[in-house]
């Protein structure tokens with residue numbers, strides 16, 4: 001595994017030293033199989049992202065539920081890791097979750113210390129992200145929904161999607177193109193804004 005450019009949040013290296021007073025935050029990139037998690041971590045990361053991709057073998061095709069994701073050649077067997085400096089003070093460490101159920105046993109430790117999450121949703125296959133949403137709610141990780149737009153995705157009113165996903169009216173839903181750096185960055189900014197609003201609301205209620 002290529003570890004070049006890998007900075008541990010607690011041990012900034014010469015290549016990735018954080019300016020004094022900066023904060024590093026752990027963010028999860030979750031969502032169903034083929035919703036664009038690896039693509040988003042790759043497009044937005046400032047460093048060469050670490051990833052563990054394995055070419056789908058003929059043997060695994062049956063169990064990987066490729067329906068609707070026919071041009072997908074690789075699947076993440078472990079996790080994607082990336083890093084993005086949103087501004088001088090804020091550095092996000094991105095952890096893509098493995099999308100396949102047989103790797104979900106890894107999830108418990110994975111969410112430790114995560115401040116928030118992006119849940120990627122493919123509107124053509126909403127149900128593929130149900131389990132990720134449930135997991136965020138169960139682990140009490142605040143999240144935003146990012147609708148990754150594919151060429152044949154239909155436009156649905158946001159409220160229809162909110163209802164279908166059964167998520168709270170406070171959870172932001174944004175559209176994105178996971179392949180596009182600026183678009184993926186906007187999703188992360190929406191998440192940070194959401195986290196700030198939530199903490200402001202908690203302070204007000206005290």
Ligand SMILES: Nc1nc2c(ncn2[C@@H]2O[C@H](COP(=O)(O)OP(=O)(O)O)[C@@H](O)[C@H]2O)c(=O)[nH]1
Pocket residue numbers: 031032033034035036037038039040071072073074075076099148149150151176177178179
């Ligand atoms: N058209 C389009 N294709 C995308 C987009 N995001 C991802 N893809 C493609 O969809 C497939 C699945 O993406 P991937 O990131 O591997 O999904 P993951 O399983 O969630 O990590 C890949 O072939 C990507 O090239 C997008 O925003 N638009």
Ligand SMILES: [Mg+2]
Pocket residue numbers: 037038039075076096099
């Ligand atoms: Mg992946």
